[in-house]
Amino acid sequence: MADDSTNPREPSDLPTPPDQVAAPKPAAKPAAPAEHPPKAAAPGGPPDPPPPADRTPPAFIGSLQSAIPGAVAQISYWVGDWTIIVPAAKILEVARHLRDAPDAAFDMCSNVTATDWPPRAERFDLIYCLYSTRHRHRVRVKAKVAENQPIASVTPVWPAANWLEREVFDMFGVNFTGHPDRRRILMPEDWQGYPQRKDYPLEGPGELLMENPLDWLKLKQARDEADIE
Amino acid sequence: MVDNLIIPLLKIVIVLNATLVAVTYMVLLERKVIAWAQSRLGPMRVGPYGILQPIADAVKLMIKEDITPTRADKWVFTAAPIIAMVPALIVYAVIPFGPEVSLFGRKITLYITDVNVGLLYVVSVTSVGVYGIILAGYASNSKYPLLASLRASAQLISYEVAVTLTLVSVILVAGSLSMVDIVRAQEHWHVWFAFIQPLAFGIFFIGGLAETNRAPFDLPEAEQELTGGFHTEYSGMRFALFFLAEYANMIVVSSVATTLFLGGWLRPFPNVAALGFLDPIPSWTWFLIKSFVFLYVFIWIRATLPRYRYDQLMRLGWKVLIPLAIANLVVTGIVKVVLAT
């Protein structure tokens, strides 16, 4: 596993791309028959190709499956990276297992981010990039959530996720529950909207307000006065 | 009339002006020396080798806008730089730059006055200078200056104790509080007190660094921590006064150290007759050279050392320097009694 993920440049290491450019989404999803209802729509989601036949998934995925039934909705493999797709409701359980199980030992959460696929009902893919300093292997965990659908924060498992989840909240408005400090992090605290969403306007009132500071000040003053009252 | 009024007044005017010029050029010296230490050139634009830089600086500072923060304590805010500057200047009244010389057939002493309690006068006047820093920090009504003035007051009080104790050992050896008499005592003993009291010399030097807020003890104005410390909110001429006061205090410390430990205006090794050819050189030259060496070391240290932390500074002061100074004082006293009997 470690070897697989380390040197993706080696062509021998790469899977033959399962579908060529702009191929239709792979229909066969063995592990998750009920997972992607609106998958047919145009940019409805990432392809998440299943691993090719000659690739056996690393052992910790199997043990995760047996430890938490229903935890693994789908397994994907692409350019050397393994991805586990898990139901959003089980994310905290899966996180605990992946951190504590000796064959996984993912003690470092190196990245938490999200992708927005608007037409889909569960529009956000939450992606956790995990790394094990003991086994020196990586895995990505993916969970799909709808707007406003609560998802448990993994900060209790990995304190590193604190700011990363704050950023996801700031940029996408994902509703994390159990987060110790859920505030905006990069944008100003009184910012409206979630800039990284695909339907966030690239220009519009937000930018106009910045270009006309007077308007901005007037609005702010009005709001401040409203606050005082 | 001439002896009682005109000559002292002339001396005051000369010393005051010389001090102010020395202070401004001290700034240039510092910039130059640090630049050389850091493989740079330093100021080079104003005049040859930047020699006119202090004048340009002064002009700049004078025409700069003088800002008083809205919610500052205005009277105290204005008074603080003056309180810092005045003690730094009036200390020079007792510093002997040289012995008596005859000029135009008139005996003139190269010091403004010689009071019986000269050394105590120096210590007490400089201790009043602390108020400038403390009040500046308080009056700015800003948190960084406030933290700085808390640091300054604690630091200055602690180090004053150590410094004063070392001075007491020197007084014991010299048997007088008068600055002139202390130099004369070194002439009489044929040795600089730095050799008799090396420990006191070291403590005085470290304490002097701390009392003038110089690196590595420049905590009250630590730019990297407190954004300039007590003078954060000052600008223009008021800032310049603080700046000048700091350098004036540096010169005071070097002058006092020269007087107490390096034989004041005496030439090196006053007892070695082989060095007699040095005698024609005017005595005040020796004084200036020795003070200059001190100032150079001050700057050199600033270019070399990192800064102490507040608690480490206090620990050094209370747990190392003060006990050492007390021990030194006790040993000096015992030796003096033993030698006297």
Add this chain to the structure above:
Amino acid sequence: MGQAIAFYTLAAFILGFAVLVVSTKDTVHSVLFLVLDFLFVAALYVLLAAPFLAVIQVLVYAGGIVVLYLFVVMLVNLKRAPEAHHDPHRRTKLGFWLAAAVLVELGAIAAYGPAASAPAVTQTAAMPVSGNTEQVGWLLYTSYLIPFEIASMLLLVAMIGAIVLAKREL
């Protein structure tokens, strides 16, 4: 004549600043006036030909103790809300009567006390040393040795007490 003018000017300043010390609202200003007061007292000592005492006054009181006052005043936030100034426990009348009693006492001392004819000056002749500093030292270690030692013991006790109070874990 000149000395009298200087004395009364200084005395006026000292009393004026003393009044300001207790009447100013801002604590830091109050401490500042105290410093000025001390400096003028030092000037009074100079006038009395006691330079050593003057310098020590500046060094110890103005340079040391009041700095500590300031330190405490700045560290402890004394700027309270205006209503805090209306202290129901204030004993204005009691304070007035106490002050009056002290005044009467002082007047009585001035009127009936032994006329102060500067006994120290007469003693100087007996002292083997000359100079203000030496005389102070001589007196402290001969005539006033016991009060001096008692005072230093008191200070030592105070210092130990302060350390015990300030040190949280012992």
Add this chain to the structure above:
Amino acid sequence: MFDTNELVLNMGPQHPSTHGVLRVVLRLDGEKVVDADVVIGYLHRGIEKLSENRNWTQIILLTDRMDYVAAATSNVGYCETVEKLMSLEVPRRARYVRTILCELQRIASHCLWLGTHAMDIGAMTVFLYAFRERELILDLFEEFCGARLTYNSMRIGGLPLDIPPGWDQKVLEFCKIMDGKLGEYEELLTHNRIWLDRTKGIGVLPASEAIALGLSGPPLRGSGVGRDVRKDEPYAAYDEMEFDVPIGTAGDTYDRYLVRLEEFRQSLRIIRQATEGLPEGPIVGKVPRLIKPPAGETYHAIESPKGELGYFIVSDGKSTNPYRFRVRPPSFCNLQGLRRLVRGHLVADVVALIGSLDVVLGEVDR
């Protein structure tokens, strides 16, 4: 009667020691830090959002603006991620040059760190010494790509230009100069009493906590975790290089300092190997005219001077822009540890600790 309120001190965003526009709100008891709130975002330019509307090549110059003191490293990381997504092979010569540039960049970045860190603690001379040597590296970069700060020095699939003739000799000369200068820095700091007092035992972070907080790079290695992306998941030509990964023992500021100083030496070692063994050959692989990776997503990390610099890129396979472009900025994750580090220390240590984490706000805020 006594009002011993905690003092709230707002450090930054305009403060000489917050390395840019970091804001730290400190709650102080006297000068002791009770708690700290780290506020970021003052330099947020929306690079991730911008990238979704730029084509794949244009994004390279956006990556320059993240860690602006190590722009070449950001370039390499991005290009490699896209290459991974497209399964492109990069010629060996290009990989070697990338390695040299990355390591030069590491030295330059560490020079800047050393200078500012020492300056924060009050040693101002080291600052100028370190910048003197950084200048030499900037000269090398200028000769290579014409720029001194934002290099835009990579292309997907290889390099924009071959190295100028004689450049490799200059790199070797620089290595020789740098060897001597390292001693100069050490002389001023490593055994300096005050420096030791100021850094030893300050901000001690045990290995387990460092991992849990997601630290990477020198702060993690200072805590004694031998994690280095160059060794664990080699990229560019690091699998062909011989070097050691220095690790600390105590996990304090001093160890983080020692680790970075040793990294100077290891970087010089790598540069020497790569320059002397620089293979001949093409500098660009077989890159399609229109860069349009197939649909898919990947995460690829490299070891930037600050730590693990990761790119998570999603391509929808249809447009010439990435569908999602996400950076895992090492400074961002390292800065997260600041709150834990400063608790119980003094104000003066806060600036030392910010310096010891070596954050670049351009990268934190993106």
